[in-house]
Amino acid sequence: MSAVVQEKKDPRVEAAISHWAPRFVANGVPLVDFQEVTSACERWEDWCRAWSARAAIHEELGNKALAGGFTISAGEHFTRAAVCYHFGKFLFVNDMAQLREAHRRAVECRNKALPYLQPPGERVAIPYEGKLLYGNLRKPSGAGKPAVVVMCMGLDSAKEEMDDYENRFLKRGLATLAFDGPGQGEAEYDFALCPEYEQPVKAVVDFIETRPDLDSTRIGIWGVSLGGYYAPRAACFEKRLKACVALSGPYQRSADFTGRPQMNVEAFRVRAKCADLEEAGKVALRFSLAGIARNITCPIYIVAGTKDRLTPHTHAEKLAAEVSGPRVLSVIEGGNHVVNNLWYRYRDQTADWMAHQLGALKR
Numbered sequence: 012m013s014a015v016v017q018e019k020k021d022p023r024v025e026a027a028i029s030h031w032a033p034r035f036v037a038n039g040v041p042l043v044d045f046q047e048v049t050s051a052c053e054r055w056e057d058w059c060r061a062w063s064a065r066a067a068i069h070e071e072l073g074n075k076a077l078a079g080g081f082t083i084s085a086g087e088h089f090t091r092a093a094v095c096y097h098f099g100k101f102l103f104v105n106d107m108a109q110l111r112e113a114h115r116r117a118v119e120c121r122n123k124a125l126p127y128l129q130p131p132g133e134r135v136a137i138p139y140e141g142k143l144l145y146g147n148l149r150k151p152s153g154a155g156k157p158a159v160v161v162m163c164m165g166l167d168s169a170k171e172e173m174d175d176y177e178n179r180f181l182k183r184g185l186a187t188l189a190f191d192g193p194g195q196g197e198a199e200y201d202f203a204l205c206p207e208y209e210q211p212v213k214a215v216v217d218f219i220e221t222r223p224d225l226d227s228t229r230i231g232i233w234g235v236s237l238g239g240y241y242a243p244r245a246a247c248f249e250k251r252l253k254a255c256v257a258l259s260g261p262y263q264r265s266a267d268f269t270g271r272p273q274m275n276v277e278a279f280r281v282r283a284k285c286a287d288l289e290e291a292g293k294v295a296l297r298f299s300l301a302g303i304a305r306n307i308t309c310p311i312y313i314v315a316g317t318k319d320r321l322t323p324h325t326h327a328e329k330l331a332a333e334v335s336g337p338r339v340l341s342v343i344e345g346g347n348h349v350v351n352n353l354w355y356r357y358r359d360q361t362a363d364w365m366a367h368q369l370g371a372l373k374r
C-alpha cells in the first residue's frame with residue numbers, strides 16, 4: 012500500500028492562523044469565517060481570493076437586506092464584508108492586482124454601510140500635498156458639537172477595520188475620524204509611508220477646524236500598531252491635540268529586519284515605495300521618537316503586551332519614561348501585538364480615559 016503524502020500548509024498561512032485569529036475576530040470577522048477560510052487555504056497565493064469569496068457572501072446579504080428595506084441589517088452585513096475584503100488584501104502585496112480589487116470592494120462596502128450605521132458615518136476627503144486623504148467621520152447620537160478622536164492606522168490596518176474601536180468612542184459621546192494616511196489604505200498608492208506623521212495629522216486637524224459641527228478645541232489622537240508610533244509622533248509637534256492613546260507602537264525602528272515576519276517586512280518595503288530592503292532600512296530609521304518624546308505634554312495612555320512578537324513592550328516603557336505630560340502605562344501580561352487576544356483589558360479602558368480627557372458628556 013502506498014502512503015498518502017499530505018502537503019504541508021504554507022508557513023505564511025500557518026503564521027496567519029497562529030497569530031491573527033484574535034485580531035480578525037475582535038475586529039469583526041465571525042469566528043467560523045476565520046476557521047473555515049484559513050483551514051481551507053493551503054497556499055498564501057490563495058489567501059486574498061479565499062477571503063474575497065467569503066466577503067462576497069456578506070456583501071450579497073447586505074444587498075438583499077437593503078433591497079428589502081432592512082437598513083440596520085444592511086449596514087452590519089456590509090461592514091462584515093468590508094473587514095473580510097480588508098483582511099484579504101492587508102498584507103497581500105505579492106499580487107497588487109488582487110490586492111487593489113479586494114481593497115476597492117472593502118472601501119465600497121464600508122461606504123455602503125456608512126449611512127445605515129448606528130450612528131451613521133460620512134466619507135470625507137482631506138486635502139494633503141495636492142491630493143486627498145480619505146476618512147470616515149462618525150458623530151455620536153444627540154451630540155451638538157462633540158469632541159473628536161483622530162484615528163491613525165498601522166502598517167496593514169485601514170479605516171475599514173475600525174468599526175469596533177469607533178463604536179466604543181461613539182458610545183461615550185466622542186466623534187471619530189478614522190483616516191488612511193500616507194502609505195495606508197486608500198493612500199498607499201499615491202503616497203509612501205511617512206515617518207514624520209505630524210504632517211498628515213496637521214492636515215486632518217486643519218480639516219476638523221473647518222467643520223462647525225465638531226469641537227476643534229477638543230481633539231484627541233489614537234493609533235494602533237505602527238499607528239501607535241504615529242499618534243505620539245504627531246503629539247510631539249501638533250499642540251492642538253489634547254490627549255493621545257498609543258497601542259503597541261514602536262519607540263524606534265531598526266534598519267535590520269532580521270527576525271520580523273516575512274509578510275510584514277515585504278509590506279513595509281512596498282508601502283515605503285523602496286526597491287530593496289537596504290533602502291527600506293533607511294526609511295525605517297526615520298521612525299523614531301528619540302529626542303522628541305519629551306515634547307509630548309498632553310496626557311498619554313500607552314498600551315503594550317508582554318508577548319508581542321512585533322514590538323517589544325520595552326518600547327512602551329521607554330516612551331512612558333520620556334514624555335513630559337501625564338501618562339498611563341498599561342503593560343498587559345500575556346498580551347500579543349495590540350493585545351487583541353486580551354482586548355477587554357484595554358479597549359473600554361482607553362475609551363473611558365479618552366472620554367474623560369476630552370470632557371465628553373456620556374460615561
